[in-house]
Amino acid sequence: MLILLSASHKNSTFDVLEKLSVGGGSSATRMVEQHGPLSGAVVVATCNRFEAYLDLDEPYGVSPLPAVFAAIEAVSASSGLDAEVLRDNLTLVHGNGVAEHLFAVTSGLESVVVGEVEIAGQVRRALEQARADGTTSPELERLFQRASQTSRGVKNRTGIGSAGRSIVRLALELAESRVSDWSSARVLLVGTGRYAGASLAALRDRGAENVRVYSPSGRAVGFAASHSIDAVPTEDFAAEVARADVVVTCTLRDDHVIDAALIERGRAEIGTDPFAITGATIDAPARLCPADSGPEAxxxxxxxxxxxxxxxxxxxxxxxxxxxxxxxxxxxxxxEELNATTEAREIVGKAARKFSDVAEEQSLTPAVVALRSYVFELRDAEIARARSRGDSSEATESALRHLAGVLLHTPMVRARDLARAGEQDAYLTGLDALFGIDVTLPAAGAADAAGSIAS
Incomplete structure (x- = not known):
């Protein structure tokens, strides 16, 4: 059974998401270790969402809540957030709704900016991390690989993401009202992480030419060399912040890289005349300055x-x-761009239904295998009996093999149809009643479900 615990900009606060982004991403191993029936966990932690995808190896019909509460405790221990806070901020989805949600997320349909281009890579890296940590499972592998395929289909067949929209580009669009001339703006890029390359590309698209980079982790020189910009050494960082017209930060640090004290120190280092700090590139709204306050910064x-x-x-x-x-x-x-989004969601919905159909069919695989083994044993026994009576002709064996295949055809079709309808129990009951074949399914899908987590 697939389970999802989700917090995003739609149902949680940025304060909670901030804490989850720091420690929540490392909680997958703890989840699997602390709750035996969890056969796998993949955590997607981005700037505006936290999601834990879980594979619960429990018999059909068993409540997922014990696994959910165990996962919440693991996230609480990793992030420092109280379990009660997590229950208030996490949405529970299980069954068929999990695939549709992940496919929509990976396609950029659930992002702050619909169609953002970064999310597909972030989902892919989450799966790679789970593989490295040993917390993935065959079903989670299938889920995430299908999500990547769906994302590519949405990108190729709709207008979603065709303009390369992203958090970075939206931020710079919002900055357009303040920046009168990007070509003369002095820009400082802080960080060489997941958004740094995209930020630099977006800045250059707008004509920014005077860009420098600083890295708290010491990677600025390498990044600067590969992108043909200047690196800022640590001892010059405060002054460079003070000189910049625009500062774009995108680091993975869990503490503040820039604060008021650093800016004030930088201004003191380069001189006390605020108008000597930078040019008139940034347009500011009019401010009222007291007569004795000196020139406005x-x-x-x-x-x-x-x-x-x-x-x-x-x-x-x-x-x-x-x-x-x-x-x-x-x-x-x-x-959202309504037409493109509607078409994209249709693609996502179709892909999710196909994923669920395959999952439901696979849920009865042990029963189908048991029936095939039963019939094949009878077939092989009849072939052996015929041989013992002197009938070893190929025609007899071929006829018996053909008969076994014909007999199995309808039960196998019915297994697929009943599984898709969620009526696995009917199939299992029939096997037991007619043939005495008793099969216990190790796990099975559940109906769509989403909602709050009860305490």
Missing amino acids: PPQLIIDLGLPRNVAPDVTLVPGVELLDLETISIHAPL
């Missing part, structure tokens, strides 16, 4: 794409600084 725009947050909220207290973070970006996300 030039506006600076900081775009924080990190989760956990790379930038401390107190930077907005520094004169001239404006902060655009993920929470603000999500509020201004554009409406």
Whole structure:
């Protein structure tokens, strides 16, 4: 049985998502170790969602809640979030709804920006991490591989994502109202992680030419060399932040890389005249300045794409600084393109139904195998009996083999139809009543289900 625990920008707060992004991603191993019936777990943790996909190896009809509560305890231990908070912020989905949800997520239909291009890679890397940790399972492998195939189908057959929309590009679109000339803007890119390359490409698309990079982890030199920009050494970081018209942060650090104190220190290092810090590239709204406050500081725009947050909220207290973070970006996300989204969801729904049909058919595989073994044993016994009576002709053996195949055809078709209808019990009951074949299924799918998690 497939189970999903999901928290996203749609049903949770960014404070909770921030904590989940720090520790929640490492919870898969703990989940599998602490709850024996869990045969696999894959965790997808991105800047605006946390999802744990679980494979529960329990007999058909068994409640998933013990596994759910065990998983929540594991996430709580990894993230530091109280289990009660997690129950309030996680949505439970199990059965056929899991595939449709993952396929929609991977296709970018559930993102802050519909059709964002990064999510498919993030889902793929989550599966790779589960493989490295030894927490995946055959069913989760099939689920995630099918999700990648569906994502490619949506991308190739619809307008979703055709413009390369992403969190990065949306952030820069929102910044357009503040940046009058990207070509003359002094830009500092902080981080060389998952969004750094996309951020640099998006900046260059807008004409940005004066871009530097700083890496808290010391990777700036390599990144700068491969992208033909300048690297900022650690000792110059504060001053470079103060000089920049636009700062874009996208690191994987779990602490603040920029705060008010750092900006103030940088301004002090480069001089006390605020107008010597930077040019007039950034347009700021009019401000009223007290007569004795001196000249107004030039506006600076900081775009924080990190989760956990790379930038401390107190930077907005520094004169001239404006902060655009993920929470603000999500509020201004554009409406979906209805036609493309509708077509994409049809593709996702069809793929999910096909995935579930295969899963349901496989749920009765042990019963079908048992019936085939039963019939083949009878067939082989009759062939042996015929031989013992002197009839060893190929015609007799061929006729008996053909008869066995004909007899099995209808039961095998019925197994598929009953499994798709969720009536596995009827098939098992029939086998037991007619042939005395008693089969206990190790696990089976459940009907679609989603909702809150009861405490």
